[in-house]
């Protein structure tokens with residue numbers, strides 16, 4: 001029987017326009033809303049997390065934070081005209097917001113559930129408020145017809161990027177009303193409202209230039225905007241300062257106004273599957289089923305997390321896999337240097353159909369961090385280098401030899417339902433070390449070939465562990481919503 005490994009495309013699920021409370025605009029010229037029959041409440045967030053847990057993925061959730069502004073920082077003179085180049089909201093200095101108990105509980109809930117939610121930046125108020133007329137895109141200007149004819153597509157709001165700096169600062173101030181610097185310094189992930197992002201190769205004032213100063217690393221949006229004339233770049237992946245963005249082209253969009261929408265087939269070559277918050281309301285079970293069924297495609301998988309989706313996309317598109325008899329070669333020599341510089345590369349997941357068999361043993365010039373098999377008979381092998389940053393592979397050629405049989409490997413992490421990043425697994429006679437980045441509350445499932453006496457680590461809190469049959473289950477809690485990198489030491 002011939003087995004063929006491939007690097008599957010990892011799909012991530014991105015939800016835009018999280019964070020709105022009101023379903024309708026407060027002013028006719030105000031920003032778009034949820035367009036739903038009810039205002040958002042904590043139950044919508046409960047259902048979302050339950051959906052994410054049911055399919056073992058961490059959802060990229062892009063948040064608008066204006067209506068979470070407890071202290072009305074959006075009304076500060078420094079964020080509004082005449083001091084600032086534009087107003088932060090449609091109400092300018094007269095902004096007045098009242099936060100309810102439900103919203104405070106929602107933020108507490110999100111803080112505890114970063115294993116399921118990647119708290120991403122969308123914006124403060126979604127729009128640009130400089131003229132009294134509402135303009136849709138918060139971070140860059142989508143040009144009008146005349147400007148397009150003159151060759152402009154998307155331009156920055158101002159030459160020095162001051163508007164964007166103020167917006168990011170205001171967003172950060174609202175975040176601090178709920179999260180300490182240790183809990184959430186600033187989101188690492190970003191979606192620009194109305195998909196308006198200013199990018200030009202080597203330009204100093206791109207959207208990414210400002211946001212990477214705040215720590216944003218990952219962005220996704222439709223680079224094509226609403227029409228092909230809006231292309232800012234033809235590349236699917238772009239490195240903009242320390243921010244990397246992936247095009248969301250190819251998404252069959254369900255109307256953002258549709259509550260309880262049913263999803264479409266995942267896009268062929270693009271990793272992000274898009275929805276708006278109200279799209280999943282009442283149809284969470286349907287979405288969970290749809291997301292899990294992505295694994296049915298031999299060359300696709302449901303991504304675990306944002307970093308994984310980006311990293312996997314790079315390996316899929318730049319590394320070459322060659323199958324031999326019980327062996328596979330991964331040639332990483334063509335991976336762009338920028339992927340290393342921007343620190344977005346981690347391990348790679350290989351996929352193989354084994355039916356009712358198992359991968360019994362693996363060896364080679366790289367390390368196996370994790371392994372599991374899904375109910376469709378596909379096996380997933382997480383491959384990296386223990387000693388490298390985020391467990392990534394170098395620009396080298398790796399060769400793995402393996403055996404498919406009836407037995408399971410003696411020691412491995414089973415990350416089938418978890419969203420943490422395994423960055424390395426070191427197996428000793430009486431000790432196993434698992435390096436990784438961990439989120440919220442998770443249970444690490446790991447096959448250990450000895451009786452476990454102790455589980456320790458430095459940053460992450462171990463809540464307890466139990467060994468049942470072949471597996472050890474470690475309950476843990478991480479503090480930072482961007483994940484805590486740590487090494488768990490399991491002693492016999």
Ligand SMILES: [Zn+2]
Nearest residue numbers: 016017193194
């Ligand atoms: Zn939006």
